[in-house]
Amino acid sequence: MKNECIDCACVMKSSSTLKNCQLEMLENNHAVVKFRKGDSIIKQGVFSTNVIFLRKGLVKIHITGPYREQIVRLIKAPTYLGLPTTLGDKINQYSVTAVLDSEVCFIDIEVFKRVLEENRDFSSYIIMELSKSELEAYRRCANRTQKQTRGKLADVLLDFSDTIFNSDEFVLPVSQSDIGNWVDAGRESINRVLSEFATDGLIEMTGRNVKIRDKKLLKMISQNG
DNA sequence: ACATTAACCCACA
């Protein structure tokens, strides 16, 4: 068989525990697809029979609420996508859109389930991931309702810096109105607070280029709301 | 909400 899946992060962190026949099963039932930024990877409301593994890139998960589009989270490779929506319901409960150019691997749900059944380590790894993700969602939920915009925006900037880009200097991958939809604020508040941060010397901003100048203070703002 | 700017597409040379 090709060794695409062995090197592929599809089986990341569990490759050692997957038996050859299981790898082969994945190998014969997957498809690698590239997406340009802005492309839709999963559409809310559509029937789905695939689990998706994000190999490269950055995506946003979002749902259309009663009033507007709500961005739930940004998530970078490598990670599984669409587990809750594919295992929990036949119809996708949310959308996933590429924020940067991305590469994903589609895996048939039945094959995925079979590997889950056959491989304990793999299943517990998946449960761990889902649990972490749920805890993260709870934390964000509390933050979103209780923090003020400056605190939430500080969170976002720190998230970009520490988790997503691992750098104090980065290019905002999403528009300001997207950030607004994400942290539950209007785009003009985002804009206002961003320039406020800039004049206060917390960050430097040219267009979408951001350089973090005072991370300690930013963390303070993040903690104190 | 309005003014300005940047990005994009398309026709045309």
Place this chain on the structure above:
DNA sequence: TGTGGGTTAATGT
């Protein structure tokens, strides 16, 4: 292949 114009989305106030 490059340029002008027109349109739309993003941004700043």
